[in-house]
Amino acid sequence: MATTTRAVLRQRLSELIGDYQSLTCTSDGNSAATTLISTGLLNLENGGDTDAFEGWYVYITSGGNSGEERRVSSYAPADVSAPTITVEQAFSNAVDGSGADAVTFELHRHRPTYKHNALSRAIEEVCRQIPQVIRDETLVVDNLLSNSDFETYEGSAFTSWSSSGSPTLVQETSRMMHGSNSASIAASGAAGQMTQAVVANFNQISNRQLSFECWVYATTADTARVRVHWGGSDYENHDYHDGTDEWQLQSLQVTVPSDATALTIICEVADGYTAYFDNAWAAIDPLYKYTIPSSITYGPVYVSQQADRHCPTGAYHMVAKNSTPSKGRLLRLEGLGILSRPTSDTATVEIGAPFLAPIISYAAMFLFRLVMVNSVGQQLSPYNDQMRMWGQEAGSLISELRRPKMGAKRSDNTWHIEEDSSGRYLVFDRSR
Numbered sequence: 001m002a003t004t005t006r007a008v009l010r011q012r013l014s015e016l017i018g019d020y021q022s023l024t025c026t027s028d029g030n031s032a033a034t035t036l037i038s039t040g041l042l043n044l045e046n047g048g049d050t051d052a053f054e055g056w057y058v059y060i061t062s063g064g065n066s067g068e069e070r071r072v073s074s075y076a077p078a079d080v081s082a083p084t085i086t087v088e089q090a091f092s093n094a095v096d097g098s099g100a101d102a103v104t105f106e107l108h109r110h111r112p113t114y115k116h117n118a119l120s121r122a123i124e125e126v127c128r129q130i131p132q133v134i135r136d137e138t139l140v141v142d143n144l145l146s147n148s149d150f151e152t153y154e155g156s157a158f159t160s161w162s163s164s165g166s167p168t169l170v171q172e173t174s175r176m177m178h179g180s181n182s183a184s185i186a187a188s189g190a191a192g193q194m195t196q197a198v199v200a201n202f203n204q205i206s207n208r209q210l211s212f213e214c215w216v217y218a219t220t221a222d223t224a225r226v227r228v229h230w231g232g233s234d235y236e237n238h239d240y241h242d243g244t245d246e247w248q249l250q251s252l253q254v255t256v257p258s259d260a261t262a263l264t265i266i267c268e269v270a271d272g273y274t275a276y277f278d279n280a281w282a283a284i285d286p287l288y289k290y291t292i293p294s295s296i297t298y299g300p301v302y303v304s305q306q307a308d309r310h311c312p313t314g315a316y317h318m319v320a321k322n323s324t325p326s327k328g329r330l331l332r333l334e335g336l337g338i339l340s341r342p343t344s345d346t347a348t349v350e351i352g353a354p355f356l357a358p359i360i361s362y363a364a365m366f367l368f369r370l371v372m373v374n375s376v377g378q379q380l381s382p383y384n385d386q387m388r389m390w391g392q393e394a395g396s397l398i399s400e401l402r403r404p405k406m407g408a409k410r411s412d413n414t415w416h417i418e419e420d421s422s423g424r425y426l427v428f429d430r431s432r
Contacts, residue, residue, distance in 0.1 A: 002352025006342035007061070009119050009349070010310035012356065013363045021107040022061075024121065027082050027109070033065075035086055036095040036105060040273065041075070041083040044107075048077050053085060059112040062094040063103040065188025067345060067394055069112050075177060079276065087319045098309070109262045115363070120341040122330060122362035129335040130358070132350050139331040141305065141427075142283035145265060146197050149279055150183040158183055167192025167269065172276055174291065175248050177215040178312035182278035187269045195229075196363030198282065200261040205256050205263075205284050212252045212265060213309075213328060219245045224275030225248045227270055231261030249310060256284070279312050283327050286432040292417070292424040303415055306330040321412035324430045 011241040014020030023043055027037040036058065046052040056072045070087035093105050108115070138149055140357050146160035151173035153159065161183075163169060176182040185192050210228065218224040221243030228236040234257060238250045256263070267277045292300065294418040296369040306329040339349050349357070364408045418425045 003348035003350055004352055004356060005299065005346055006116065006119065007350050008166040008190075009342070009356075009359070009363070010115050010345075012360050013115055013119065013367070017028075017110075017364055017367070019109045022105065023105055023286075025095055025103045025105070027097040028219075029095035029097065030156045031094055033092070033094045035084050037084050037097055038083045039081065039083060040075060047083070050075060050158075052077070053107060054352065055259075056086060057108045057111050058106060059106045060091065061104045061106060061345065062097075063090040063101065064258075065095065065103070076261055081385040087130040108368060110371060114367055118366035118370060119359070121193075122359045123339050123341050124409055125353075125362050126351075126359050127338050129319075130339075130351065130355050131298065132339050134293075134296045134299075134333075134335050134337040136296060136333045136335075137299075137330050138293060139290050139333065140281040141329050141331060142285070142287045142327045143281040144200075144284065144287075145280060145400040148281050149179050149181075150277065151179050151181055153181070156218055158194065161194045162196070163197060163373050165190040165271075166195040166347075167194070168192065170264060174322065175217060175276055175331050177278040178207075179279070182217070182265065182276045183271045184274060185267060185314075186274040189271065191271055192269045192349050192392075194267045194277070196265045197317045198252050198265065200263050200284070202256075202260055202263075206258045206260065208255050208256050208284050210252070210263070210282065211328060212280075212282040214250055214267060215247050215278045215312075216241045216245050216250050216267075217245075217247045217276040217278075218269075218270040218273070220273055223270040223273040226252065226277075226280075227266040227268055228252060229262060229266060230257050230259075234260070237340065253260070279330075281328055286327070288312055288428045289418075290331070290426045292335075292426050294423070295337045296333060296335035296338050299418075300333035300426065301336075303411075304332045304334075307334075310387060317413045318412075320426075321414065322430065323414060324432045325428060368373055 012162060023038045023040040026039045029037060030036040041047050053072050053075045057070060058070050059065055060068045068091055068166055069091055072085055073088040074086045097103065099345060113408060115286065138151065140148060150158055160213060170184040172182045172184040173180065183194060185194055212226065212228060216224050216226065218241040222240040223243065224241040226238045236252060236254045238252055243246055255319050256384045265282050269275045304318045305325050306312060307315040307317050309328055312330060341350060342349055413429060415426055415428050418427055
């Protein structure tokens, strides 16, 4: 999927309306952090005039002040070795102009904040005709675990999982079985565990079969395994990984003891070793209702399931007409979502050429609307003309570049969608 950063969008918009100058500082600014110096200013139009850039905006793009915007109060080009811009409000830090640490910045006639707001509004507008195509593979049939693919990680821990033995938990991005990440567990001082307690009615599940599977990667034998804790000293253990430097599917099919007081899923690594876990799931009874991921705002249009549970990255097949999904299989939901509105220069929107053109044109229209609203006492007709021109341009581009929409829902009497104030749900219709 193509993506584009806000920095690139701002540059494209600024170039389109002739309002973009990118420069690098050539000497250090003052200690009060109100000046920046660049000999490149002399090469700009009227760069030798003392009032050339008064009222313009400086936008810092590197260093400790990156992302800060300031209005220019004065410009002093008299010393050709140090043409200096002074801003009305100090930056957070003095502006560095030395060697490799020299700060880069942009000069804009129109306020960068207005450009960012216009870009966000343009992305909203374009979403009507060019939505984001979403393919989600985070749901597992009958799965009782949360964050079982270890894709959500905050504050050195995996959401919904606890730890025991003080292991170091890292979200691994270069070694995974499915998705974008796996869980790295490094044990030191004791066996390291990552655990998740499943809430269950033990009177109801007693003597029923629990299925628990997880992909495990280890490079040393007898160091990594999965377990189930029933409470007290009662455990069910899988054999340790054989250490052959590959992903292996560890599978437990066990009966819930009649005296079970807990159901805790465990990923365990022996003291002094590191191992990786991915694509886990645990199930007892069939589940018919699944919360649709919030990224999918229209649909899903298609629902398919993993063809082979031993190959998470392999083929997916539609759930057959009047049929049911299979326990433990990944579900693939395909639908449409809303494009992201980046809030920093490195954040991205999920779109690339040729679909950028209507976003930039709409942004130009919205920018001049913002400028007009904030230009009381100035002549407004030029801004009206610019708004009209860029609005027509954006409409023309949209008509030519519409992204194909997905077809009608294909549930084949197998599933349907429900919705309430708490969310949207995928519901399978056939009993299992």
